[in-house]
Amino acid sequence: MNLIYEINELFLELPVGKSNEKRSILKNINLTIEAGKIYTIVGASGCGKTSLLRILGGLTNKSTGQVFFQNTEVTAPPAEVAFVFQDYANALLPWRTVEKNISLPIEDRLNPEECAARVKEAIRQVHLTGREHDYPWQLSGGMQQRLQIARALATKPKVLLMDEPFAALDAMTKASMQDELLKLRDETNLSIVFITHDIEEAIYLGDQVSIMRGPPGEISQSIEISLSQHRDQLTTRGLPEFLEYRKSIHESIKVN
Numbered sequence: 001m002n003l004i005y006e007i008n009e010l011f012l013e014l015p016v017g018k019s020n021e022k023r024s025i026l027k028n029i030n031l032t033i034e035a036g037k038i039y040t041i042v043g044a045s046g047c048g049k050t051s052l053l054r055i056l057g058g059l060t061n062k063s064t065g066q067v068f069f070q071n072t073e074v075t076a077p078p079a080e081v082a083f084v085f086q087d088y089a090n091a092l093l094p095w096r097t098v099e100k101n102i103s104l105p106i107e108d109r110l111n112p113e114e115c116a117a118r119v120k121e122a123i124r125q126v127h128l129t130g131r132e133h134d135y136p137w138q139l140s141g142g143m144q145q146r147l148q149i150a151r152a153l154a155t156k157p158k159v160l161l162m163d164e165p166f167a168a169l170d171a172m173t174k175a176s177m178q179d180e181l182l183k184l185r186d187e188t189n190l191s192i193v194f195i196t197h198d199i200e201e202a203i204y205l206g207d208q209v210s211i212m213r214g215p216p217g218e219i220s221q222s223i224e225i226s227l228s229q230h231r232d233q234l235t236t237r238g239l240p241e242f243l244e245y246r247k248s249i250h251e252s253i254k255v256n
């Protein structure tokens with residue numbers, strides 16, 4: 001087993017307003033993340049999903065507990081971890097072209113040839129070839145989200161932390177983005193932590209679905225998804241096992 005993250009007894013408290021009073025945000029989170037697997041997290045609004053993702057990405061400091069990324073305690077954003085946010089329009093720079101948005105995180109640390117090769121590869125991976133010189137506002141919503149993913153991929157991450165990345169997309173674009181993400185994982189062996197409100201999306205993409213309840217946020221249940229690695233929008237979603245997962249996750253969330 002190639003362990004990427006290990007999270008033990010994680011707690012988070014954050015200040016209420018400007019006072020010294022603290023609010024409990026996350027409570028006793030335990031989670032392990034292996035290479036090449038997709039971990040989806042579902043839970044009600046405000047239960048702490050984004051807060052957990054921010055701790056994994058080193059953007060928020062935990063209060064107590066342990067968060068290890070490749071055996072090193074996370075105290076700052078690890079270089080091999082990249083975020084993809086729901087709000088692609090705000091995440092992209094409108095004055096930079098597709099290729100210049102993708103080169104942004106790597107242009108200062110790679111020589112121009114290496115940088116150009118990485119950009120080209122990332123554009124190929126997300127099927128934006130031919131749109132290199134467009135600006136983000138000249139792309140469709142799905143293309144803009146693929147651009148954000150390409151920018152993350154150009155850094156050659158081991159982990160993608162994705163916060164409701166497809167929530168703003170129409171149903172057909174969302175389905176094709178889900179399939180592209182599965183292909184990308186197969187191609188790159190990335191680990192992906194994926195937050196969603198969509199239970200079917202969580203099952204379709206996930207090797208493991210974690211259900212959060214709160215506040216304070218805690219993982220009430222983690223379910224291994226033993227569907228075949230090869231997933232298909234029509235057949236997988238119609239399988240009796242898929243419908244059984246959907247029913248039991250719905251029921252768990254209701255009980256929460």
Ligand SMILES: Nc1ncnc2c1ncn2[C@@H]1O[C@H](COP(=O)(O)OP(=O)(O)OP(=O)(O)O)[C@@H](O)[C@H]1O
Pocket residue numbers: 014015016025043044045046047048049050051052215
């Ligand atoms: N910087 C902060 N300071 C204080 N409290 C915060 C801060 N960031 C988030 N919180 C609180 O943490 C709790 C969990 O928020 P979080 O955004 O993690 O939930 P979420 O499950 O991702 O919600 P949603 O599904 O609506 O995006 C909320 O009560 C929120 O007000």
